[in-house]
Amino acid sequence: MTKGKPGGNNLLDPITASNPVTVHVLGLCSALAVSISVVPALIMSAAVIGVLVFSNVLVSLLRHAMPHSIRLVIEVTLIATAVAVVDEVLKAFAPDVSEVLSVFVGLIITNCIVLARVENFAMHNGPWASFLDAVGNGLGYSWVLILVAALRELLGTGTLLYQPVPGLQPSSGWFQPSEFMQLTPSAFFLMALIIWLLNRVPGRHPEESPTRNQDDRQGDA
Amino acid sequence: MSSVKPESTARTLVFAGAVALGCALIISATVYWLRPLQVAAGASSYMHAVINAAALVAAGQTLDEREILARFQQFDVRILDLETGTFTREVNPSRFDYREQFEAGQRSQPRFMPVYLLRDGQEIHCAVLPFYAQGMWSAIHGFVALSEDLTTIRGVAIYEHGETPGIGDRIQAPEWLRQWQGKRIYGSNGEYLFRISARPDDAAARYTVDAITGATVTVSAVDQAMARWFGDEGYAPLLAELRRAP
Numbered sequence: 001m002t003k004g005k006p007g008g009n010n011l012l013d014p015i016t017a018s019n020p021v022t023v024h025v026l027g028l029c030s031a032l033a034v035s036i037s038v039v040p041a042l043i044m045s046a047a048v049i050g051v052l053v054f055s056n057v058l059v060s061l062l063r064h065a066m067p068h069s070i071r072l073v074i075e076v077t078l079i080a081t082a083v084a085v086v087d088e089v090l091k092a093f094a095p096d097v098s099e100v101l102s103v104f105v106g107l108i109i110t111n112c113i114v115l116a117r118v119e120n121f122a123m124h125n126g127p128w129a130s131f132l133d134a135v136g137n138g139l140g141y142s143w144v145l146i147l148v149a150a151l152r153e154l155l156g157t158g159t160l161l162y163q164p165v166p167g168l169q170p171s172s173g174w175f176q177p178s179e180f181m182q183l184t185p186s187a188f189f190l191m192a193l194i195i196w197l198l199n200r201v202p203g204r205h206p207e208e209s210p211t212r213n214q215d216d217r218q219g220d221a
Numbered sequence: 222m223s224s225v226k227p228e229s230t231a232r233t234l235v236f237a238g239a240v241a242l243g244c245a246l247i248i249s250a251t252v253y254w255l256r257p258l259q260v261a262a263g264a265s266s267y268m269h270a271v272i273n274a275a276a277l278v279a280a281g282q283t284l285d286e287r288e289i290l291a292r293f294q295q296f297d298v299r300i301l302d303l304e305t306g307t308f309t310r311e312v313n314p315s316r317f318d319y320r321e322q323f324e325a326g327q328r329s330q331p332r333f334m335p336v337y338l339l340r341d342g343q344e345i346h347c348a349v350l351p352f353y354a355q356g357m358w359s360a361i362h363g364f365v366a367l368s369e370d371l372t373t374i375r376g377v378a379i380y381e382h383g384e385t386p387g388i389g390d391r392i393q394a395p396e397w398l399r400q401w402q403g404k405r406i407y408g409s410n411g412e413y414l415f416r417i418s419a420r421p422d423d424a425a426a427r428y429t430v431d432a433i434t435g436a437t438v439t440v441s442a443v444d445q446a447m448a449r450w451f452g453d454e455g456y457a458p459l460l461a462e463l464r465r466a467p
Binding site: 033 | 237240241244
């Protein structure tokens with residue numbers, strides 16, 4: 001289990017050294033599906049951060065009162081509530097994006113990052129540390145997602161945030177958007193490249209790092 | 222947890238009940254406060270789909286709420302009584318949502334459908350007709366817009382569906398919907414010839430839209446729905462009548 005550390009580490013660690021996507025390889029399912037362009041990726045990031053903060057803080061507040069035997073049920077109920085609220089908010093304020101994200105907002109419930117943080121962190125730490133941890137892990141998920149989405153949108157359609165990028169249009173004569181980048185498997189390759197590049201950074205290799213605890217490394221749904 | 226307290230069943234049940242109640246309250250309150258906004262967004266996307274089907278929006282152009290409403294108001298809205306095949310004044314078109322008929326338990330055979338007409342003086346130069354299909358997972362709702370001959374497809378829009386992301390939801394892709402444009406629904410004697418087919422057929426090319434690989438169930442649902450809606454049980458009698466006397 002992860003014990004809360006004072007101050008910024010709870011926030012910064014999950015963005016880099018113990019990033020949920022690149023180090024723990026969690027939450028890939030949605031990261032592959034909604035990374036086709038930047039706008040849905042941004043909204044999805046905000047949704048995941050919202051769900052993480054809501055469930056981490058609430059579980060942390062309830063952790064002493066929570067009967068141990070039903071704690072997973074309670075955790076999933078709280079996560080599902082957060083997801084339902086986020087889904088309704090998106091349908092009201094961003095109906096177009098909500099349509100693009102379709103089932104993947106609902107599937108945040110099964111995103112292992114959320115349950116992993118709630119079960120491994122919020123159950124053992126105070127609300128403030130849990131809040132920082134939630135924001136940190138949310139941002140750690142977000143930057144990978146947005147980076148993959150930006151690459152896929154640039155190479156797949158020659159646009160960024162739906163705006164044509166000068167010089168990356170078929171009319172420029174040298175660039176042909178790659179349809180492959182618009183298909184889901186391309187996200188696998190990009191993600192693998194990012195993880196490989198990060199693992200090349202000295203001291204960042206998860207298997208060699210003695211400080212990392214193996215407890216919160218789990219398979220993805 | 223370091224210290225596992227002795228937990229009585231009663232306490233566990235009370236805790237679970239309290240959390241369930243709290244969560245239910247949070248969700249209910251959210252839905253209650255956001256419902257008006259969602260209804261407005263739904264109405265706006267409905268009108269946008271009618272405008273899109275009629276090809277009143279240039280590619281890549283985005284409209285704000287007011288522009289959508291202004292364009293939608295150019296349409297002459299009529300209510301078709303499918304039992305008689307003629308327009309009726311029994312139903313007030315401004316407050317009519319044909320989907321409410323399903324909620325009232327008439328899922329298979331609705332009686333009234335709205336028809337959106339663009340007129341040039343007396344002449345109809347575009348008719349937008351709603352259709353729905355029972356797809357793989359969901360009801361698919363969309364519009365087909367016909368040109369002034371009331372036979373050639375001017376445009377299509379799908380505005381509501383819950384088909385598989387990445388597979389069935391490609392029925393909403395502009396690239397696929399674009400190939401409907403210019404296809405004909407009826408032959409020269411008014412017989413229904415339109416098809417969505419995986420087999421290219423040069424002889425029937427002007428009546429045939431290419432199917433979507435991997436989305437067989439969704440696409441054949443749309444194909445069958447088109448046959449039903451534009452057949453004798455659906456819009457065919459009305460369209461024949463309008464061709465004679467607009």
